[in-house]
Amino acid sequence: MKAVLCKQPGPPSSLVVENIASPQPGPGQLVVTMQAAGVNFPDVLIIQGKYQHKPEMPFSPGAEASGIVKAVGPGVTGFSVGDAVAAVMTYGAFAEEIVVDAARAIKLPARFDMKVAACFGLTYGTSYHALKDRARIRPGETMLVLGAAGGVGLAAVELGALMGARVIAAASSEEKLATCRRFGAAHTINYAEEDLREALRKIVGNDGVDVVYDPVGDKYAEPAVRSLAWGGRFLVVGFAAGEIPKIPLNLLLLKGASIVGVFWGNFSQREAAANANNNATLVRWIASGHLKPLISATYRLDQVPAALTDMSNRKVQGKVVVVP
Numbered sequence: 001m002k003a004v005l006c007k008q009p010g011p012p013s014s015l016v017v018e019n020i021a022s023p024q025p026g027p028g029q030l031v032v033t034m035q036a037a038g039v040n041f042p043d044v045l046i047i048q049g050k051y052q053h054k055p056e057m058p059f060s061p062g063a064e065a066s067g068i069v070k071a072v073g074p075g076v077t078g079f080s081v082g083d084a085v086a087a088v089m090t091y092g093a094f095a096e097e098i099v100v101d102a103a104r105a106i107k108l109p110a111r112f113d114m115k116v117a118a119c120f121g122l123t124y125g126t127s128y129h130a131l132k133d134r135a136r137i138r139p140g141e142t143m144l145v146l147g148a149a150g151g152v153g154l155a156a157v158e159l160g161a162l163m164g165a166r167v168i169a170a171a172s173s174e175e176k177l178a179t180c181r182r183f184g185a186a187h188t189i190n191y192a193e194e195d196l197r198e199a200l201r202k203i204v205g206n207d208g209v210d211v212v213y214d215p216v217g218d219k220y221a222e223p224a225v226r227s228l229a230w231g232g233r234f235l236v237v238g239f240a241a242g243e244i245p246k247i248p249l250n251l252l253l254l255k256g257a258s259i260v261g262v263f264w265g266n267f268s269q270r271e272a273a274a275n276a277n278n279n280a281t282l283v284r285w286i287a288s289g290h291l292k293p294l295i296s297a298t299y300r301l302d303q304v305p306a307a308l309t310d311m312s313n314r315k316v317q318g319k320v321v322v323v324p
């Protein structure tokens with residue numbers, strides 16, 4: 001079977017596609033014939049040795065996928081050969097056959113779109129956990145999403161609107177902001193051209209925003225913290241722009257506000273039952289059409305370097321997927 005391999009730390013162009021032996025499932029594992037794999041920003045980091053997990057080389061990147069169960073390992077219950085599943089992993093998804101921990105697999109209802117299935121586990125899983133479990137967002141609250149047209153950002157926009165929040169989307173181009181409006185943003189800010197605090201003040205006055213969702217970090221984090229409302233929550237999701245911001249703590253004291261960490265990967269393992277409940281809600285919302293994740297491009301396995309380069313260059317909107 002064909003697999004994308006990372007043989008040494010490096011940029012996307014250093015990845016290769018090779019024929020390797022089909023994997024066998026170990027205890028508690030499934031082997032899944034991959035139908036689609038979602039691309040995520042951590043894939044760009046992990047191949048360069050810049051992610052918190054540093055796999056042994058060679059390895060296949062790719063952290064979420066969908067497909068059909070090909071083999072079931074010892075001790076696995078609840079899954080059979082032929083089941084359609086979605087799964088999240090730390091790496092390993094960019095290959096024709098993938099090994100999945102059964103505990104991290106989701107059985108899909110009939111006729112579920114397999115490209116969408118490859119994209120919601122990590123992306124929508126992160127944003128739903130952030131808004132529901134970490135921010136405890138309430139209907140009627142205002143929420144600012146930074147990097148709002150990206151993978152987790154657009155999921156936060158769509159989920160925030162569905163959960164009754166008034167969503168303000170901030171991104172770097174008019175094209176991206178138009179996408180955010182289609183996915184439920186009530187207001188938009190082009191933070192490449194406008195001053196973020198000034199633009200927010202025009203929308204919410206001096207009241208501030210109740211929740212900030214930040215997957216970008218760098219220079220927008222502090223103005224966003226300064227724009228929090230009384231009792232506001234700032235969700236630390238990621239640092240796609242590279243720089244980890246340092247925030248003066250007096251800003252939080254003055255607002256009775258909180259900075260709240262979000263680490264969906266650890267949550268999904270440490271609080272597996274709560275994560276399974278969240279997944280069930282997301283599957284229901286997607287199956288009923290309440291959520292319609294945007295898949296803006298599809299790449300083949302040999303085009304994974306291009307997919308990861310586009311992601312590093314901020315060219316991606318919503319999700320892009322890899323199909324074998």
Ligand SMILES: NC(=O)c1ccc[n+]([C@@H]2O[C@H](COP(=O)([O-])OP(=O)(O)OC[C@H]3O[C@@H](n4cnc5c(N)ncnc54)[C@H](OP(=O)(O)O)[C@@H]3O)[C@@H](O)[C@H]2O)c1
Nearest residue numbers: 041147150151152171172215237238239240241262263264
């Ligand atoms: N905490 C968690 O559990 C968790 C889970 C999943 C992902 N994450 C993190 O969330 C972040 C976003 O992931 P994603 O998969 O949604 O990525 P993505 O689709 O590439 O979105 C990231 C967004 O960040 C903005 N950005 C600003 N400066 C950038 C730069 N120098 N390079 C790339 N993007 C830049 C871009 O929007 P503009 O062009 O509009 O600025 C882009 O749309 C990553 O840091 C990832 O590690 C965290």
